[in-house]
């Protein structure tokens with residue numbers, strides 16, 4: 001993926017978050033979206049709107065950007081506040097359980113609301129047919145799951161940018 005930050009070439013594009021037009025020459029964020037034709041297109045945002053709506057890709061683009069960004073401090077702060085809300089999309093990942101309803105596929109025990117859990121993709125029986133769905137694990141149970149990839153922790157780190165490094169360290173420690 002290559003997202004972009006650039007000065008708007010025209011004043012015609014609308015922001016995907018606030019729906020207002022992005023003024024010509026104003027800095028804007030282009031979130032690259034792959035479409036069905038294996039082509040890609042951009043969804044445009046004001047920088048502050050992107051910080052609220054798509055903080056993780058914006059943070060990646062800012063890291064590669066050598067433009068002088070006005071309100072950078074405020075944008076970084078919005079990213080920090082909002083990245084926790086962005087849900088990971090690639091398995092396996094780790095997250096804070098938002099409810100107490102999930103249970104661990106290894107030990108069958110409940111995973112408490114607010115606890116860190118690992119999500120992996122697996123086949124689930126959806127009433128007569130199999131579909132892909134998320135399965136959840138206590139970090140301490142992960143190594144006892146039969147289909148666990150060797151580099152699980154590496155993948156979890158890469159796929160869970162919404163977690164703090166301290167939370168990821170806590171998961172890794174629990175897995176040993």
Ligand SMILES: [Zn+2]
Nearest residue numbers: 015018046049
């Ligand atoms: Zn906007």
Ligand SMILES: [Zn+2]
Nearest residue numbers: 104107138141
């Ligand atoms: Zn468990």
